[in-house]
Amino acid sequence: MNNIHIIGIGLIGGSLAIDIKSKYTNAKIFGIDSNDKHLDEALNLNLIDAKATYDDLQQADVVILSIPVDKAIVELPKVLDKIGDQTLVIDVGSTKLPVCKSVENHKKRRNFLATHPIAGTEFSGPKAAIAHLFEKKTNIICEVEKTTFKLQEKALKLFTDLGMRIRYMNPEAHDKHIAYVSHLSHISSFMLGKTVIEKEKNERDIFDMAGSGFESTVRLAKSSPAMWTPIFKQNRDNVIETLDEYITNLKQFKALMEADDFNAIYTEMENTNHIKDILKGLI
Amino acid sequence: MNNIHIIGIGLIGGSLAIDIKSKYTNAKIFGIDSNDKHLDEALNLNLIDAKATYDDLQQADVVILSIPVDKAIVELPKVLDKIGDQTLVIDVGSTKLPVCKSVENHKKRRNFLATHPIAGTEFSGPKAAIAHLFEKKTNIICEVEKTTFKLQEKALKLFTDLGMRIRYMNPEAHDKHIAYVSHLSHISSFMLGKTVIEKEKNERDIFDMAGSGFESTVRLAKSSPAMWTPIFKQNRDNVIETLDEYITNLKQFKALMEADDFNAIYTEMENTNHIKDILKGLI
Numbered sequence: 285m286n287n288i289h290i291i292g293i294g295l296i297g298g299s300l301a302i303d304i305k306s307k308y309t310n311a312k313i314f315g316i317d318s319n320d321k322h323l324d325e326a327l328n329l330n331l332i333d334a335k336a337t338y339d340d341l342q343q344a345d346v347v348i349l350s351i352p353v354d355k356a357i358v359e360l361p362k363v364l365d366k367i368g369d370q371t372l373v374i375d376v377g378s379t380k381l382p383v384c385k386s387v388e389n390h391k392k393r394r395n396f397l398a399t400h401p402i403a404g405t406e407f408s409g410p411k412a413a414i415a416h417l418f419e420k421k422t423n424i425i426c427e428v429e430k431t432t433f434k435l436q437e438k439a440l441k442l443f444t445d446l447g448m449r450i451r452y453m454n455p456e457a458h459d460k461h462i463a464y465v466s467h468l469s470h471i472s473s474f475m476l477g478k479t480v481i482e483k484e485k486n487e488r489d490i491f492d493m494a495g496s497g498f499e500s501t502v503r504l505a506k507s508s509p510a511m512w513t514p515i516f517k518q519n520r521d522n523v524i525e526t527l528d529e530y531i532t533n534l535k536q537f538k539a540l541m542e543a544d545d546f547n548a549i550y551t552e553m554e555n556t557n558h559i560k561d562i563l564k565g566l567i
Numbered sequence: 568m569n570n571i572h573i574i575g576i577g578l579i580g581g582s583l584a585i586d587i588k589s590k591y592t593n594a595k596i597f598g599i600d601s602n603d604k605h606l607d608e609a610l611n612l613n614l615i616d617a618k619a620t621y622d623d624l625q626q627a628d629v630v631i632l633s634i635p636v637d638k639a640i641v642e643l644p645k646v647l648d649k650i651g652d653q654t655l656v657i658d659v660g661s662t663k664l665p666v667c668k669s670v671e672n673h674k675k676r677r678n679f680l681a682t683h684p685i686a687g688t689e690f691s692g693p694k695a696a697i698a699h700l701f702e703k704k705t706n707i708i709c710e711v712e713k714t715t716f717k718l719q720e721k722a723l724k725l726f727t728d729l730g731m732r733i734r735y736m737n738p739e740a741h742d743k744h745i746a747y748v749s750h751l752s753h754i755s756s757f758m759l760g761k762t763v764i765e766k767e768k769n770e771r772d773i774f775d776m777a778g779s780g781f782e783s784t785v786r787l788a789k790s791s792p793a794m795w796t797p798i799f800k801q802n803r804d805n806v807i808e809t810l811d812e813y814i815t816n817l818k819q820f821k822a823l824m825e826a827d828d829f830n831a832i833y834t835e836m837e838n839t840n841h842i843k844d845i846l847k848g849l850i
Binding site: 552 | 685686687688689704705707732734741744745747748749752753754755756757761762763765766767773774775776777778779780783784785786787788790792793795796797799800803806809810812813814816818821824825827829833835836837838839840841842843845846
């Protein structure tokens with residue numbers, strides 16, 4: 285694993301670069317990015333050793349595709365066109381069905397492994413890259429059977445070396461469930477931020493009243509629209525379903541308050557406290 | 568400030584006890600709690616020096632009332648009945664209008680100061696008490712003009728010694744704005760937890776997919792129903808208004824997705840990213 289190409293040197297690509305460099309001291313890391321400023325930043329931050337282009341991919345041991353999911357489905361086939369026979373290509377996007385479909389009939393399909401490391405922060409770009417981002421995090425692998433066994437092994441070694449736990453799932457199930465545990469959280473947070481900003485736009489001082497509870501609930505509203513718009517677009521139907529259920533639950537809570545049924549409000553919260561046990565040990 | 572009585576030795580009362588003990592080494596801290604188990608825990612944890620009853624309040628320099636807001640409006644008049652002429656009584660509840668109204672005509676009204684330290688965690692009870700919880704946090708004081716000047720000074724010294732910033736506000740404005748920056752966050756988090764638990768109840772493994780984003784957005788859903796039900800009840804109308812606006816924003820977001828208007832989705836998120844600047848330096 286000496287020649288690593290990372291396409292898209294942002295939060296995820298850059299953080300992978302940091303950990304790979306520290307684990308594999310002989311590895312040389314090449315960066316490819318449509319944004320020249322980001323590429324220069326990545327060089328200056330020492331995330332990558334050199335810039336590269338698709339024509340260099342022939343020599344790559346591993347190519348990591350870490351770009352917004354709408355770009356990934358366009359670029360992945362081009363990447364597979366360019367790589368060598370032994371090159372492993374990994375994508376790390378937050379939706380899995382469209383990217384799997386984009387190369388289902390590609391002659392190099394067996395060089396590709398679809399993954400989703402459940403790791404990140406609300407920040408983006410090369411400066412957001414941090415060490416140990418993937419330690420003890422779950423990496424979901426889709427359609428593992430469609431990847432050459434030898435390249436599966438190579439990928440697994442890489443993920444294990446970076447400290448990740450592996451889960452296998454088909455892309456349909458991934459996209460359906462991730463809508464609940466990730467995509468809906470982002471929308472609930474963005475809309476919370478919007479509601480408060482709208483209300484308080486003329487009263488900036490009011491944010492002095494915001495505590496750590498508001499800060500943590502609204503944290504994801506700092507996330508990049510360029511990353512999240514294509515995720516919502518690609519996972520449209522699943523996300524709409526989660527929103528339907530979320531809105532229904534909020535309307536029911538409001539109806540209970542309007543009916544002054546605070547015993548039921550208590551029970552609602554008590555039942556949901558169960559999330560404590562669910563999250564314990566998982567995060 | 569040698570004789571401090573804390574009524575309700577939970578997260579807030581207990582954390583105040585820790586900081587007061589470390590700042591005022593001569594202070595003796597007495598605990599009063601309707602829950603005997605909590606009182607024993609508080610003694611064992613060394614949060615309080617001794618148990619007490621309302622009959623001891625005559626000698627208190629400061630009484631801190633840190634109990635659920637429905638109990639506070641019942642207990643505060645009884646506390647004022649019992650205290651000495653120079654005793655300062657502070658409440659720390661999350662709603663301010665009902666508690667102010669509960670003693671507006673009490674003959675000892677000028678011994679009372681209504682406050683809301685914007686500090687806490689999702690945990691509760693004496694074991695949840697932690698040091699430095701109030702450092703650099705905002706404390707909102709309501710109807711300051713109704714408290715005797717000498718006791719205002721005493722309270723301000725205490726808050727300043729614990730590291731808090733002070734903001735003055737009338738109780739109506741407090742309850743209206745806190746609904747947006749605190750109460751709504753809790754409901755959005757509880758309903759997010761509920762939505763995901765309902766969906767995934769038969770598929771526990773799915774929570775393996777939950778990352779730090781879900782964890783932070785759903786954190787407040789671990790909060791105590793015994794604390795939060797009376798808050799929502801006392802602030803019913805303001806909370807219903809915030810819920811109305813939140814639900815409207817979510818429905819609009821869903822409508823944009825259904826119309827495949829992802830440019831508008833992008834703009835929604837981009838506008839809300841502004842929350843970054845708002846929160847910067849405030850928290």
